[in-house]
Amino acid sequence: MSTTPSRAPKKTAPDSARRSERSRRAIYDAALALVGEIGYARTTIEGIAARAGVGKQTIYRWWGSKAQVLMEAFIDLNEQNAHAAAEKYAGVPVDGGGLPDSGDLEADLKLVLRATIDELKDPRFEAPARALAAEGVANREFAEEFIARLLMPGLDLYAARLSAAKDTGEIRADVDPEIARDLFVSPLAQRWLQFTGPLDHAYADKLVEYALYGISARPKKPQA
Amino acid sequence: MSTTPSRAPKKTAPDSARRSERSRRAIYDAALALVGEIGYARTTIEGIAARAGVGKQTIYRWWGSKAQVLMEAFIDLNEQNAHAAAEKYAGVPVDGGGLPDSGDLEADLKLVLRATIDELKDPRFEAPARALAAEGVANREFAEEFIARLLMPGLDLYAARLSAAKDTGEIRADVDPEIARDLFVSPLAQRWLQFTGPLDHAYADKLVEYALYGISARPKKPQA
Numbered sequence: 001m002s003t004t005p006s007r008a009p010k011k012t013a014p015d016s017a018r019r020s021e022r023s024r025r026a027i028y029d030a031a032l033a034l035v036g037e038i039g040y041a042r043t044t045i046e047g048i049a050a051r052a053g054v055g056k057q058t059i060y061r062w063w064g065s066k067a068q069v070l071m072e073a074f075i076d077l078n079e080q081n082a083h084a085a086a087e088k089y090a091g092v093p094v095d096g097g098g099l100p101d102s103g104d105l106e107a108d109l110k111l112v113l114r115a116t117i118d119e120l121k122d123p124r125f126e127a128p129a130r131a132l133a134a135e136g137v138a139n140r141e142f143a144e145e146f147i148a149r150l151l152m153p154g155l156d157l158y159a160a161r162l163s164a165a166k167d168t169g170e171i172r173a174d175v176d177p178e179i180a181r182d183l184f185v186s187p188l189a190q191r192w193l194q195f196t197g198p199l200d201h202a203y204a205d206k207l208v209e210y211a212l213y214g215i216s217a218r219p220k221k222p223q224a
Numbered sequence: 225m226s227t228t229p230s231r232a233p234k235k236t237a238p239d240s241a242r243r244s245e246r247s248r249r250a251i252y253d254a255a256l257a258l259v260g261e262i263g264y265a266r267t268t269i270e271g272i273a274a275r276a277g278v279g280k281q282t283i284y285r286w287w288g289s290k291a292q293v294l295m296e297a298f299i300d301l302n303e304q305n306a307h308a309a310a311e312k313y314a315g316v317p318v319d320g321g322g323l324p325d326s327g328d329l330e331a332d333l334k335l336v337l338r339a340t341i342d343e344l345k346d347p348r349f350e351a352p353a354r355a356l357a358a359e360g361v362a363n364r365e366f367a368e369e370f371i372a373r374l375l376m377p378g379l380d381l382y383a384a385r386l387s388a389a390k391d392t393g394e395i396r397a398d399v400d401p402e403i404a405r406d407l408f409v410s411p412l413a414q415r416w417l418q419f420t421g422p423l424d425h426a427y428a429d430k431l432v433e434y435a436l437y438g439i440s441a442r443p444k445k446p447q448a
Contacts, residue, residue, distance in 0.1 A: 039265075039362060041263075041265060105440075106445070130361060130362055131362055133361050133418075134358045134359070134361040134362035135358070136418060137354060137357050137358040137361055137417050137418070138263055138354055138355055138358035140419070143418065143419050144419070147418060147419055147420065151418060151420060152420070155420060162439075169441055170440065170441060170442060171439050171440060171441055172439060172440070172441045173441075175434065175439045176430060178421060179411075179421075179427060179430045179431065179434065180434055180439045182410075182411035182414065182415070182420075182421070182431070183407050183411065183431070183434055183435060183439070185414070186406075186410040186411040186413065186414035186415075187403075187406035187407065187410040189410065189413075189414045189417075189418070190406065190409070190410035190413045190414060190417075191406070191410075193361050193413075193414075193417060194357075194360060194361070194367065194371060194375060194413070195364070195367050195368070195371055196371065196375060196376070196379060196406075197402060197403075197406070203403060206400060206403045207403065207406070207407070209444065210399065210403065210404055210407060210435065210438075211407060211434065211435065211438065211439060212438055212439060212440040212444070213438040213440055213443070213444040214434075214435065214436055214437040214438030215386075215395050215396060215399045215404045215407070215435060215436060216329075216394065216395060216396070216436040216437055217393055217394060217395055217396045217397075218394060219437070220433065220436070220437040221330070
């Protein structure tokens with residue numbers, strides 16, 4: 001990994017730090033705009049540099065590859081979105097810092113899934129997210145970093161919230177949180193990735209109710 | 225849509241029909257191999273023709289675009305897989321013709337999800353399926369045909385099986401089959417598309433049990 005601006009040399013003077021921050025922001029914006037417009041494969045370091053109005057050496061000084069620039073640009077966008085969502089949902093920490101835990105699992109899950117749907121449909125987010133996700137589907141090596149840095153941290157928050165709900169007796173003791181989380185997260189992912197149906201708040205609410213209370217009209221049979 | 229070999233001129237002599245069938249098969253094999261190796265964007269009609277050992281006019285006579293060749297090659301592969309799966313699962317119609325309906329919804333869903341996982345992990349299927357899915361994520365126009373012809377027919381079978389289970393009283397009367405189907409299908413799709421966890425028979429079984437009987441330890445609250 002190359003040195004990124006957040007780990008810039010300690011001796012940087014204030015003016016230089018401001019210039020670096022301005023360049024970093026311009027590079028992130030250019031990278032996200034380009035990948036959304038022309039896709040991952042055709043986006044290049046040269047193209048990002050030209051659009052950001054910086055020399056390509058500026059990019060190579062901070063990042064080792066186009067994948068790294070894009071990944072960090074996207075993580076930065078996610079953080080901005082998380083702050084915006086937290087504000088919108090009245091101080092609830094929607095992303096970083098764990099899922100809301102009000103003691104009412106059903107209400108908490110509906111809140112988070114609704115916020116996630118809003119984020120997935122945000123036009124600033126959608127084009128670059130889709131280009132990166134498409135690359136991840138086709139390219140296992142890219143996928144591994146994409147998953148580790150962007151996808152799993154979010155999925156782990158769901159598993160942690162469900163584990164907490166097992167401790168309080170809201171969730172059955174035999175439930176595996178890393179499987180159960182998929183009942184909430186994967187339907188959103190598939191409808192967003194593959195356009196298999198409408199993605200709205202009513203859908204989020206139904207998913208939560210079905211997964212928590214089941215769709216069967218009959219009790220579970222005793223298993224052998 | 226152009227004329228495909230299955231709708232070939234009526235006057236075709238037996239020898240010519242055999243040659244056509246051989247060419248069609250060679251073109252499908254070449255298209256699936258190429259898209260798996262170099263991706264959708266870099267696959268061309270010329271490349272498919274060269275690999276199949278046919279003139280590119282042969283391809284243009286039957287198909288209007290590379291997307292159409294690939295889609296039909298993939299539908300053909302799916303049909304072959306469905307036959308193989310049906311044989312493996314002792315005559316149960318796994319794909320075409322509806323999901324199994326033995327009267328035991330839990331057993332039927334486990335059977336079908338396990339078979340789907342086997343198919344997703346089949347190496348002949350995986351590379352081209354991944355290349356087409358990646359293109360569908362990034363390209364809405366391609367996605368629409370991909371969804372209508374390849375994805376939705378499968379999803380509709382789940383919704384139909386769940387509707388039948390509502391009629392027999394196995395599923396609660398207020399359940400929407402087009403939302404409930406996602407609890408079974410989407411977790412498989414996401415683990416396959418995004419490598420978010422192991423995809424095995426034990427996972428299929430847990431999904432079915434969680435979605436049918438719920439993960440909550442408490443009954444559903446009366447809704448306002």
